[in-house]
Each structure stands twice: as C-alpha cells, then as structure tokens.
Amino acid sequence: MSEEVLVTDPDTLRYLYANGSAVRSLGYTLEQLRTMTPMDVTHDPYRMRFDNHVRKLREGAPYVVFEGVRKRITGDTCPMEARWQLVSSFGRPVILSVVQDITQRKEIERMKNEFVSVVSHELRTPLISIHGAVKLLEGGAAGVLPEPATRLVALAARNSERLRVIVDDILDLEKIASGRIEFNIESLDASAALGRAAQAYETMVRTAGVELTIEPHDALQLKADAQRLDQVLANLVSNALKFAPQGSRILLEASREGSGVRLQVTDHGAGIPEAFRARFFRRFAQADMNTSRPKGGSGLGLSIAKQMIEQMGGSIGYSSEPGRTCFHVVLPAVP
Numbered sequence: 453m454s455e456e457v458l459v460t461d462p463d464t465l466r467y468l469y470a471n472g473s474a475v476r477s478l479g480y481t482l483e484q485l486r487t488m489t490p491m492d493v494t495h496d497p498y499r500m501r502f503d504n505h506v507r508k509l510r511e512g513a514p515y516v517v518f519e520g521v522r523k524r525i526t527g528d529t530c531p532m533e534a535r536w537q538l539v540s541s542f543g544r545p546v547i548l549s550v551v552q553d554i555t556q557r558k559e560i561e562r563m564k565n566e567f568v569s570v571v572s573h574e575l576r577t578p579l580i581s582i583h584g585a586v587k588l589l590e591g592g593a594a595g596v597l598p599e600p601a602t603r604l605v606a607l608a609a610r611n612s613e614r615l616r617v618i619v620d621d622i623l624d625l626e627k628i629a630s631g632r633i634e635f636n637i638e639s640l641d642a643s644a645a646l647g648r649a650a651q652a653y654e655t656m657v658r659t660a661g662v663e664l665t666i667e668p669h670d671a672l673q674l675k676a677d678a679q680r681l682d683q684v685l686a687n688l689v690s691n692a693l694k695f696a697p698q699g700s701r702i703l704l705e706a707s708r709e710g711s712g713v714r715l716q717v718t719d720h721g722a723g724i725p726e727a728f729r730a731r732f733f734r735r736f737a738q739a740d741m742n743t744s745r746p747k748g749g750s751g752l753g754l755s756i757a758k759q760m761i762e763q764m765g766g767s768i769g770y771s772s773e774p775g776r777t778c779f780h781v782v783l784p785a786v787p
C-alpha cells in the first residue's frame with residue numbers, strides 16, 4: 453500500500469494538501485479536506501495534543517512520531533502512526549505528515565500483550581502466597597528465627613515484594629494497551645492533586661532527609677481521572693525521592709500552559725544520563741541497573757505514566773542536567 457501524505461498549516465492545523473492515497477483512504481475529497489483538521493479525521497478531540505507536536509517541531513525537533521486512531525468518512529476506524537516534519541513550501545513553514553495504517557502491528561502487539569498478561573496472572577497468585585508466607589516468617593509466626601535465617605527471610609521478603617510490584621505493573625500496562633482501563637475524566641484542582649502526592653510520601657520524605665515544597669499558584673483546574681493522575685504524580689515524586697540527595701529540595705509546581713495545565717516535579721539529583729535518554733519511557737528502562745535496582749522499582753512506572761497521560765489527552769516530558777531533573781505533565785485545562 454502506498455504511503456498517505458498530508459500537508460497541514462501549522463497555525464490553523466487545516467489541511468492544505470493530501471495525496472491520492474490519503475484521499476482514497478479517508479474518503480473525503482481534497483476540497484473537503486482543505487476545510488478539515490487532524491481533529492476531524494482522528495479519534496482525538498483535543499487540539500492541545502496536536503499543538504504540542506507543532507510546538508516541539510518549532511522548538512527544533514527534526515520530526516515527531518505519534519500513534520492515534522484514524523476515522524474515515526464511513527465512520528470506520530483503524531490504528532495509525534503519523535510522522536510529522538516541519539518543512540518549507542514556497543517560503544512558508546508547513547507540516548508534512550506521513551500516515552501509516554498500523555492495524556497489523558497492533559494485532560501482533562495485542563497477541564504479545566495477551567500472552568504476557570496470562571503469564572503474569574498465573575504468576576501473581578503463587579507469588580502473593582509466597583510473599584505472605586515469608587512475611588509471616590519474618591514477623592515471627594513460626595517462632596524466633598536464628599540470625600542467619602532472619603537475614604535470608606528479610607531478603608526473600610524484599611525480593612518477593614519487588615516481584616509483586618513488577619507483575620502488577622505488567623498487568624497495568626497490559627490493561628492500558630488493550631484499552632481495558634477506563635478513565636473517569638473529571639474537573640480536578642491542580643493544587644489538590646499536588647497536595648495528595650506530597651502527602652502520600654510524607655514519611656519517606658522525612659526518612660530521606662529532603663524537603664518537599666509545593667510552590668503556591670493561582671487556582672487551576674484540569675481534566676483528568678483523579679486516581680490515574682495520582683498514580684502518575686506518585687511515580688514522579690517517588691522517582692525524585694530516589695535520586696534527591698539528602699538535604700536537597702523537591703519542588704512541585706502547577707502552571708498554565710496554552711490550553712493546558714502543567715504539573716511539574718523538580719529534583720536536584722544526579723540527573724538522567726545522556727546515553728539513557730533514547731530509551732526513556734520504554735518498558736523496563738532503568739538508567740543504571742547497578743544504581744537503580746537497589747532503589748527498587750520495575751522500570752515500568754514511566755512507561756505506564758506516559759500511556760495513561762496520553763490516553764487522558766495530555767503529554768509527559770522531562771528536562772535533565774546534572775543537579776536538576778524536571779518531569780512535567782500537561783493535561784487539558786478546564787475551559
């Protein structure tokens with residue numbers, strides 16, 4: 453099948469041109485398409501996400517690649533991948549968009565995910581029972597254990613807990629990928645969300661000897677699923693805590709960004725190594741196995757966070773240099 457090529461105005465997002473393949477696939481005439489935008493031919497009602505892609509391109513990204521759901525004139529849908537590039541045409545910047553139908557790739561991914569999910573489910577039950585038994589031993593249910601046994605049991609308890617977290621994360625990822633997660637989108641207060649994230653880590657903050665501050669800001673309302681947003685913010689705060697040096701400050705901020713609200717977590721840790729950045733947000737990605745592993749975690753948190761935020765119509769990103777790492781989430785603002 454030949455590639456679908458569309459040209460879009462970066463300001464209005466209106467289509468300027470579509471090749472024969474795109475016209476045939478979408479079912480609209482070129483004249484009709486010239487009055488339409490990507491929001492009309494995808495299952496994506498939020499303009500903000502497309503504006504974000506344009507912003508990245510204007511900031512110098514050579515291209516952006518994203519997935520979505522293509523909506524044809526007939527109402528049929530199919531998964532698609534688009535690659536946007538800012539090019540110059542007759543002296544003005546336009547977006548050159550190449551779109552691919554990825555139905556087959558998605559089907560293979562679905563089968564793979566289903567397999568992983570079945571295996572994880574099967575692992576979960578015996579794992580929980582092993583963890584429970586070991587915790588009972590650790591708690592003295594079988595009497596006082598000799599010193600070497602105590603150490604071994606503590607090791608087993610720690611690792612079975614780690615395994616449980618990984619299995620739960622894999623199940624979460626599979627649920628998202630297969631669209632089985634339901635998002636209950638409502639209007640939320642940005643301050644309250646940051647406050648909940650801070651509260652959840654109060655004890656860990658104290659033990660780690662760091663200071664967690666919420667920067668005061670105007671009342672901002674955003675659209676998201678409260679529980680999922682809490683999960684993402686908790687992941688970002690917990691990562692910041694893992695890397696923040698003693699005595700340093702972790703900063704939580706909220707601000708308005710275009711048609712969205714930006715929530716930001718900044719820490720003053722070592723930062724994300726340059727070499728690791730290409731793998732960021734991928735499954736099981738951890739910068740340095742030797743330093744990250746003892747800190748716990750599965751390397752799945754950010755991958756889960758990215759997918760959940762994107763499914764809620766938002767975006768997630770970071771900037772990092774030694775001594776300062778900043779993760780941000782942008783979600784649609786309540787108009």
Ligand code: ADP
Nearest residue numbers: 691692695723738739744749750751752753754
């Ligand atoms: P986990 O924390 O469970 O390992 P994540 O997906 O949340 O998994 O994070 C993946 C990896 O990204 C971490 O293991 C770490 O190497 C890196 N990382 C995340 N947040 C930070 C941060 N604030 N500073 C430095 N590295 C980070």
